[in-house]
Amino acid sequence: AGFIKSPLSQKRLAQDSVELYCEAIGNPIPEIQWWFEGNDPNETHAQLWDGARQDRVKINATYNLHSTSTISIANLTADDSGMYECRASNDPDRNHLSKSPKVKWIRSQANVFVIERPEIVTNVTVGPDKVTLSCSISAPQLPITGHKWIHKEKTLQEDSNSGASTSYTIEGTMEEHSGIYECIFEANPQIRGQVNISVPPQVTAYKKSEHGNEGDTGVLTCKNPSFPAVTTWSWHKSGHGRLENASGRYIIKSSGNKTELRILKLDIEQDTGDYFCNATNSLGTGDATVNLRVRSRLAALWPFLGIVAEVLVLVTIIFIYEKRRKPDEVPD
């Protein structure tokens, strides 16, 4: 048996996760085990299994043409630091309790260092028509090689300074630019902080005025593109109070950033009017108004008949005019 891939030593921050990967080959296919030796001088090697350390350890192994095994440990603490060993053997007696195996387990080692998470102080400052976000590490233990700001998977700003703090300025108001922003300190390992711009719901109607045909289903939509997401939506009708889902002809479908009110079998008298959608989140409330107009089924019929009548009249006039002129005209 022999190793094709050995696990790599890594540095991690506390509460992060780490993954070690090991691959071995042999005939017959070797078994892979994971063993750990802590930094304490008194500690001895102990084997790790899937579900160890309060279910923080996960081991995923495949034994097809060759053996592979991946061990991942979540929510790291300082006690997880130490030496991790990937052991492989294809000796049939390898796990025998009394007999000692003829061929020893081959081993490959990797060191995992868990570093205390540095405290990041974040700040949001609102100026005249601009918002400034800032992140700073209070006790920097690692050398920093650069900074980055990310929002919605897009890089907003990058630099290669080595300072312990970084800031990013946005033109506009908080309401326009709400969301989750990440400040990244380039180091080994990478340190990430999160700054949130949170605002009350900025509710807008998809269309301020909606139309529907009598008897059809009318759909009124309100959306909230801001952060954080809406926890409760509600619909009201002027003069009717609150509209409940599945009561009568109303169906309400809501999500964190959108709500839809469907009215079945529209009625001209009852359903025409203003509707209010109200949104609530941890910071406050917001609302918008949608106006619904219900068209009668026959609304289009009158103009239609009018135009058809006009066409018939004109055609008749033209033909009569022609017939009356015919006796006077000399054929060309």
Added chain:
Amino acid sequence: PPVLSDLGYVPPDGGWGWAVVFGASISIGFAFTFPKAFTIYFKEIQAFFNISYSQIAWTTSIMCATTYGGGPISSILVNRYGSRPVVMFGGLLCGVGMISAAFCTSILQLYICVGFITGFGLALNLQPSVIIIGKYFLKRRPIANGLAMAGSPVMLCTLAPLNQFLFDNFGWRGSFLILGAILLNCCVAGALFRPIGPGTAPVKTQVTEEGKDALKGKITEDGPMENKTEEEGEKDCFEKVNQYLDFSLFKHRGFLIYLIGNVLMFLGFFAPIVFLAPYAKHTGIDEYSAAFLLSILAIVDMVARPTTGIVANSRWVRPRIQYFFSFAIAFNGACHLLCPLASSYTGLIVYSSFFGLAFGMVCAMLFETLMDLVGAARFTSAVGLVTIAECCTILLGPPIGGILIDTFGDYKYMFIKCGAVMVLAGTFLFIMNYYNYRMLAKEEKERKAKEEDPKSVRTENEGKKNWNKDSIQDGPELEPLKEKREGLKKEMNGT
């Protein structure tokens, strides 16, 4: 260039003709602008039937294809029944198509009602309107054509906001119903197309300006066959078909020149309009200003068409109208080639104005030049054959432009392609029409020489044999077009 008419009578050049022009502008306006104005309903119908954009876009593609593809059928019907019944039936068909579309429950039904039925109705509107102008005008025909074609931009300017208004107030089903009624107005336009013709006057044995009727090869005819003759006896099946749709036009030099030049031109004709607004938005201009560019185009177009008609009618231009047409096409191409240089909004406004001017010039003379080459009598069949040939390139133009834009990510290649194609078409038409004019002048001289001959009272058949013997230069006429170029060179060197 026609001075004598081959219709068998003298067209009024006025009087009721202006009413006919008005009716024709309505018909032509609907036929050209209805597919474009229809796009306003796409979003709503997409949402209603839950389909993709390309699926709904098929409706207008089918409509356009049927409008141009139905040309020959239209020509056959006009040849048989005259313009008026065909246009009234076409208007009725359009109306029925849109009214039934208002009750559609699936996209397939929409394809049929809006695409085929309305499209075919528009085809039955377009061709006869153009044809009847040739029957009512001769001396002032370019003006009449220019005015009739001016109906298109006017209709576009009114239909687009009207559609929006209808949609806001009545929803798409109600709008279709009302649009159906509005399309019935084509019947009114058709009612204006009072039939005109030689009446009981005998068919003149006048030679057409081409003089090539005699050289029809396999088809043996007695006299020009533009009017229905009573000698049904000796005609075989081929001739019967020819009676309804003049396939002998494919041997007609001028017709072939026109056909090839126009088919080439249409490859680059419509694409810039389709992509003007997206291009403007691409360079950072907002939606309303981009739409305003199209409005400028339409307004300049509206003015350019009648003006071009008047210019084309003038003493200096009319005999050389084919050159004017080729110049207009090449001018159009030059505009497109220069467009990538205009990156600011002002530059685009200038481009839109010039484009509108060039577009109007070409459109105004589109059918006039064909009438000029082929003669008003054979124009009926000619226009049908031309539209079905153009159908392919008209439909291919914008998608090819779209592919170019998607591949290169840049609009300028599309403009360059359109510009190059049109400059090429313009140059081709210019050269070939120069050749054509020379040949016509030569034939005219020979015809005059023969008429002075005392033995000139002879039947067409004898004349045909003599034509064959005497004029060697007519040889290239019967060969395929590729050899025509060598023929041209031979001509230039030989004579």
